[in-house]
Amino acid sequence: xxxxxxxxxxxxxxxxxxxxxxxxxxxxxxxxxxxxxxxxxxxxxxxxxxxxxxxxxxxxxxxxxxxxxxxxxxxxxxxxxxxxxxxxxxxxxxxxxxxxxxxxxxxxxxxxxxxxxxxxxxxxxxxxxxxxxxxxxxxxxxxxxxxxxxxxxxxxxxxxxxxxxxxxxxxxxxxxxxxxxxxxxxxxxxxxxxxxxxxxxxxxxxxxxxxxxxxxxxxxxxxxxxx
Numbered sequence: 001x002x003x004x005x006x007x008x009x010x011x012x013x014x015x016x017x018x019x020x021x022x023x024x025x026x027x028x029x030x031x032x033x034x035x036x037x038x039x040x041x042x043x044x045x046x047x048x049x050x051x052x053x054x055x056x057x058x059x060x061x062x063x064x065x066x067x068x069x070x071x072x073x074x075x076x077x078x079x080x081x082x083x084x085x086x087x088x089x090x091x092x093x094x095x096x097x098x099x100x101x102x103x104x105x106x107x108x109x110x111x112x113x114x115x116x117x118x119x120x121x122x123x124x125x126x127x128x129x130x131x132x133x134x135x136x137x138x139x140x141x142x143x144x145x146x147x148x149x150x151x152x153x154x155x156x157x158x159x160x161x162x163x164x165x166x167x168x169x170x171x172x173x174x175x176x177x178x179x180x181x182x183x184x185x186x187x188x189x190x191x192x193x194x195x196x197x198x199x200x201x202x203x204x205x206x207x208x209x210x211x212x213x214x215x216x217x218x219x220x221x222x223x224x225x226x227x
Contacts, residue, residue, distance in 0.1 A: 010081050012164040018050065018147030019162035027154065038151035040136045043143050046150060047077065054078035057142075060135055067096045069127070071134045075142035090142025094134045097123050180204070181212055188219040 026042025029035070047055045055077040062071035070093040077086040143150040153159045184204075187197050201208075201216055208216075 007081065014050075014079075014081055015147070016162055016164060018149050020147075020149055022046075022149055022151055022154075027151070036151075036154040038140065038154065040140055043140050043150060047143065050080075050149070051077045052080055054080075057135075057139060060138070062131075062134060064096075065093075067098070068093045069096065069131065069134055071138050073135065073138045073142065075139060077146070086146070088142040088145045090138040090140070090144075092134060092137030092141050094130045094137070096127065097130065181208075181216075184216060185219060188216065188223050191223055194220070194224050 022038050023042060026038050027036055028039055030037050055075065058074045058076055060071065060073040062069055070091070072089060072091040075088045075090060077088075078084075079086055140151070144152045146152075147162075184197065184200060187200075197220070201213075205213065
């Protein structure tokens with residue numbers, strides 16, 4: 001699909017915004033204090049702001065593995081410029097909390113693991129808050145891939161930056177070669193037949209920059225008079 005230059009510039013600006021730094025107010029340490037995370041309130045509000053509320057989640061799936069519940073979902077956003085859907089898959093897992101390990105088992109790693117894996121030791125309301133958290137973590141994981149604004153690089157040491165291509169502007173895409181431009185300029189300055197000069201300018205109008213057109217118009221007015 002071909003986009004006009006103005007659309008490409010708008011796309012690059014939008015992508016640059018997606019790859020700006022997240023709000024410091026939304027960054028917190030994870031419960032184990034080993035990493036940073038962007039809290040879900042800031043993720044959801046940023047999605048509202050960037051996509052004007054046009055986002056949703058689909059296909060939330062989950063399954064239990066040992067003492068963990070893993071899940072995945074699709075984050076679907078409507079691109080505000082192209083109107084196309086952006087789909088990102090997010091995945092996460094949560095641990096099913098169990099009762100405190102008895103003191104006599106604390107020093108035995110194997111027994112501690114067996115305790116955690118025993119469904120009889122699950123807390124009665126273990127998934128009451130944890131299961132909704134699974135969906136939250138899946139959403140946050142999906143949003144990460146949209147850009148730095150959603151916390152993509154929070155825990156990375158080697159980070160890359162968004163480098164947009166330098167687009168050709170309308171003017172330098174339509175630029176009359178200097179030799180041809182000089183010939184027209186000299187023809188005007190020598191007051192050659194005005195009709196032929198204007199006819200040549202009209203024929204080359206589509207490959208002239210705005211500056212070149214304006215320069216030639218000014219020369220015509222100066223040498224022939226504005227008619």
